[in-house]
Structures are given as structure tokens and as C-alpha cells.
Amino acid sequence: MTQLAILGGEPLRRKPFTPWPQYRQSDIDRLVQTVESRHWGGYPLPTALAKGFCEDFAALQGAKYALPVANGTVAITVALQALGLGFGDEVIVPAYTWDGTATAALAMGAVPVFADVDPDTYCLDVESVRRAITPRTKAIVPVHLAMRFTEMDALCALAKQHGLKIVEDCAHAHGGAYRGKGAGSMGDIGTFSMQESKLMTAGEGGMVTTNSLACYEALQTVINCGRASLTDEYGQRLLGLNYRMTDLQIALLIGQMEALPELRARRVAGAELLTSLLAQIPCVRVLPPQDAITQPTLYTYVFQYRPEPGKPAPSRDLFVAALEKEGIPCDGRFYEAVYKSDLFYATPQNCAQLKLGRETEMDYAQCHCPVSECAAYDESVWLFQFELIGGEEDVRDVARAVEKVAANLATLAAQDPSLAGVKAMGRAQRARFERKKNY
Numbered sequence: 001m002t003q004l005a006i007l008g009g010e011p012l013r014r015k016p017f018t019p020w021p022q023y024r025q026s027d028i029d030r031l032v033q034t035v036e037s038r039h040w041g042g043y044p045l046p047t048a049l050a051k052g053f054c055e056d057f058a059a060l061q062g063a064k065y066a067l068p069v070a071n072g073t074v075a076i077t078v079a080l081q082a083l084g085l086g087f088g089d090e091v092i093v094p095a096y097t098w099d100g101t102a103t104a105a106l107a108m109g110a111v112p113v114f115a116d117v118d119p120d121t122y123c124l125d126v127e128s129v130r131r132a133i134t135p136r137t138k139a140i141v142p143v144h145l146a147m148r149f150t151e152m153d154a155l156c157a158l159a160k161q162h163g164l165k166i167v168e169d170c171a172h173a174h175g176g177a178y179r180g181k182g183a184g185s186m187g188d189i190g191t192f193s194m195q196e197s198k199l200m201t202a203g204e205g206g207m208v209t210t211n212s213l214a215c216y217e218a219l220q221t222v223i224n225c226g227r228a229s230l231t232d233e234y235g236q237r238l239l240g241l242n243y244r245m246t247d248l249q250i251a252l253l254i255g256q257m258e259a260l261p262e263l264r265a266r267r268v269a270g271a272e273l274l275t276s277l278l279a280q281i282p283c284v285r286v287l288p289p290q291d292a293i294t295q296p297t298l299y300t301y302v303f304q305y306r307p308e309p310g311k312p313a314p315s316r317d318l319f320v321a322a323l324e325k326e327g328i329p330c331d332g333r334f335y336e337a338v339y340k341s342d343l344f345y346a347t348p349q350n351c352a353q354l355k356l357g358r359e360t361e362m363d364y365a366q367c368h369c370p371v372s373e374c375a376a377y378d379e380s381v382w383l384f385q386f387e388l389i390g391g392e393e394d395v396r397d398v399a400r401a402v403e404k405v406a407a408n409l410a411t412l413a414a415q416d417p418s419l420a421g422v423k424a425m426g427r428a429q430r431a432r433f434e435r436k437k438n439y
């Protein structure tokens with residue numbers, strides 16, 4: 001049996017994967033033109049350069065309107081503000097997501113309430129949402145996570161029944177569609193992140209989408225310092241800050257959108273091959289297909305580590321550490337159960353809305369979402385999309401490495417679990433130890 005790299009053996013792969021982000025000469029040319037135009041800012045909103053991009057982005061997502069914002073976290077905050085949420089209103093969010101989905105609600109005075117996710121999609125479980133609804137609930141923020149979609153038909157029906165707003169967090173779903181409808185076009189507002197790891201990126205940045213002119217105007221006002229929108233049909237005046245994106249970012253995003261279809265096709269082909277290979281490996285469970293997805297996106301590829309019960313097996317964190325030492329970038333604690341994350345410092349002492357006007361203080365230490373916790377700490381293995389776009393050999397290497405670690409579970413189980421090192425740390429602590437990564 002080949003010795004694992006984590007135990008001193010030869011790594012299965014030394015070659016780096018395709019670099020990310022991708023760019024072409026036309027991106028450099030467009031950036032130079034934008035610099036030379038001396039129009040670098042994001043005002044007026046949208047700028048002449050941004051206007052065409054917004055129309056194309058809205059069309060890509062099947063929405064009527066789109067606007068650029070500073071980042072994906074802010075996109076959620078402004079969406080909730082534009083929908084009229086205020087201090088103390090409750091917003092149901094998945095427990096298994098990036099912390100920003102929840103902290104964006106905290107930032108505008110709302111109270112995030114965690115619901116669990118579905119074990120087959122890692123997206124919001126609609127029944128768990130139903131149980132989390134209280135008289136204070138005003139909105140739900142589903143996240144279309146990694147490579148799957150929230151079951152939007154059932155969620156929209158539930159929201160309608162209770163008069164709740166929906167903000168779709170589409171940070172992972174650029175260009176994706178569910179039952180023929182684009183991500184960000186099914187709820188009241190869709191939000192996107194253009195941070196560096198995302199499928200379309202300007203280093204940082206975000207977008208909001210909507211089908212409602214009233215929402216569009218409200219969003220524009222909140223993003224643009226409270227100014228009247230260009231249409232101003234509703235005369236809405238909301239408190240706004242400067243959440244605008246620059247034209248330098250728009251210049252990059254135009255090329256990113258052009259490149260999206262080809263990269264998506266490569267990701268989808270890579271993911272199909274990977275699924276067929278991983279499905280043969282005993283300690284791996286691939287996520288079941290989700291027929292409702294009519295246009296896959298694949299921000300990341302996620303599978304589940306499920307060693308055979310009763311047989312010696314290392315923790316998921318050690319499994320992931322061993323896989324990474326084989327030359328395969330991957331993660332286990334990519335996300336935590338947010339209420340347990342060491343980045344989620346939300347207490348009644350620093351967030352007054354968790355206490356004021358409530359019969360009982362919100363105490364996140366009492367939260368328990370078992371599927372999210374299992375995903376975060378025991379089961380999920382995250383691979384990155386740049387491992388899928390380089391072609392068949394890259395994908396086969398990923399599968400071979402998983403196979404190699406899977407064949408050595410008993411040996412690995414007998415080792416010191418601290419070998420998992422930074423892979424088992426919380427993120428606040430881990431950031432100090434992590435090497436600069438290309439994702």
C-alpha cells in the first residue's frame with residue numbers, strides 16, 4: 001500500500017491546478033481603457049459603463065433589474081433594508097453558510113434565526129424554516145450553496161403563506177438556474193458576491209437583482225447615499241450609505257461574464273467525471289443529483305466523508321489534511337455552523353437587537369442544527385472549482401488521491417489526530433497559520 005504523504009510518503013500530485021482568477025488580454029485592455037477614461041468611480045449609479053453590465057447581468061439571472069454594490073455581505077444588508085426590515089425583525093438564515101449571510105442581517109439591526117439544512121443539498125431545509133417562524137419573522141435568506149439550490153418552490157410557498165420576504169443569497173450561483181428560473185430571480189431580491197474566489201470576480205464586489213421596480217428604486221437609494229433613484233417612480237427616501245462599486249471592478253466583471261459559459265461547461269464536465277469516480281470509493285457519499293437544477297453553477301464541489309460504521313477511521317479533519325498533503329487543495333471547515341463559528345461574535349451585549357424589545361434574549365449558545373453541525377465538523381469535504389476546469393487528468397488526480405487516502409483509513413486512524421493541524425482550527429485562529437492560497 002502506498003505510504004500517505006501526510007505520513008512521509010510521496011504526494012500523489014505536485015503539479016499546481018489551474019490558477020484562479022482567470023483573465024484574458026481583453027480584460028487588461030478594458031482595464032486600461034477604463035483607467036484612461038478617467039472615470040473610475042461608481043457615481044452616478046449605475047455609471048455609463050455599469051449600466052450595460054447591469055442589464056446583461058440581470059438578463060443572465062432572469063431578473064428585470066440589477067445593481068452593483070461593494071461586496072456580497074453589503075448586498076444582503078441593503079436588500080434587507082430595501083425590503084423595509086428594521087430593528088429587531090427576525091430573519092431566518094441557514095446555519096450552514098458563510099458567516100456573512102447572518103452578520104449582514106445583524107449589521108442592519110435584524111436578528112438572524114438559524115434553521116437547519118437538508119443533508120442531500122446542504123441548502124435550507126424548508127421544514128426547519130417552518131419551525132423557526134415566529135410573529136417577529138419578516139424575511140428568509142436561502143443560500144444556494146456550493147453546487148445545489150434551495151428548494152425554492154416549497155420555500156416561496158411557505159413565505160407567501162406567512163407574508164415573508166425572500167432574499168436569495170446567490171454568492172455561489174452566478175449563471176445558475178432552478179426549474180428554468182435564474183438564481184436571484186425567484187425571491188424578492190437576489191444578492192451576489194464577486195469576491196476573489198467566486199465564479200465571477202473583480203477581487204471584491206457584489207450585485208443585487210430584482211424583478212420589482214419598487215425594490216430596484218429602494219435598493220438604488222440605499223446603495224447611493226439616500227439619493228433619489230434615476231426613475232424615482234415611487235419617490236422612496238430611505239437612509240442610505242455609499243455602497244457603490246467602482247468602474248475598475250465593472251471593467252473586470254464584463255470579461256468575467258463573457259468567460260462564464262465556457263468555464264461553466266468545463267466545471268460541469270469535470271464535476272460529472274468526478275462524481276462518477278468518487279461514487280466508486282467506499283467512504284465517500286456523493287450528493288444525490290437535484291433534478292430541479294436546470295443550469296448548474298458549481299462554485300465548489302462538495303462530497304460527504306462517510307467511513308463504514310464500526311471500522312477504524314480518522315476524523316474528517318484528518319482525512320482532509322491527508323488529502324491536501326497529497327497535493328489536492330480541499331477543506332472541511334470551509335463553513336462552520338455559524339452560531340458556533342469564532343467569527344460570529346453576536347451577543348446581547350454587542351447587538352442590542354438580541355435583547356431589546358424581546359421577552360427572551362437571543363442566546364445563540366442554545367442553537368442546535370444537527371445536519372449543519374454534521375456537515376461542518378464530521379462530514380463535508382470541499383474541493384475547489386479550479387480543480388474541475390483544467391481537464392480530465394486533473395479530475396482523475398483528485399479522485400486517485402481520495403482513493404489513496406480512503407485505502408489508508410485504518411493506518412490514518414492510528415495516528416495522532418493533531419496531524420490535522422490548521423484544518424481543525426476555528427477560522428479566526430486559523431487565518432494566522434494558513435499559507436497564502438490561490439482560492
Ligand SMILES: Cc1ncc(COP(=O)(O)O)c(C=O)c1O
Binds near residue numbers: 169192193205
Ligand atoms: C454564501 C455567501 N454569502 C455571502 C458572502 C459574502 O460575500 P462577500 O465576501 O463578497 O462580502 C459569501 C462570500 O464568501 C458567501 O459565500
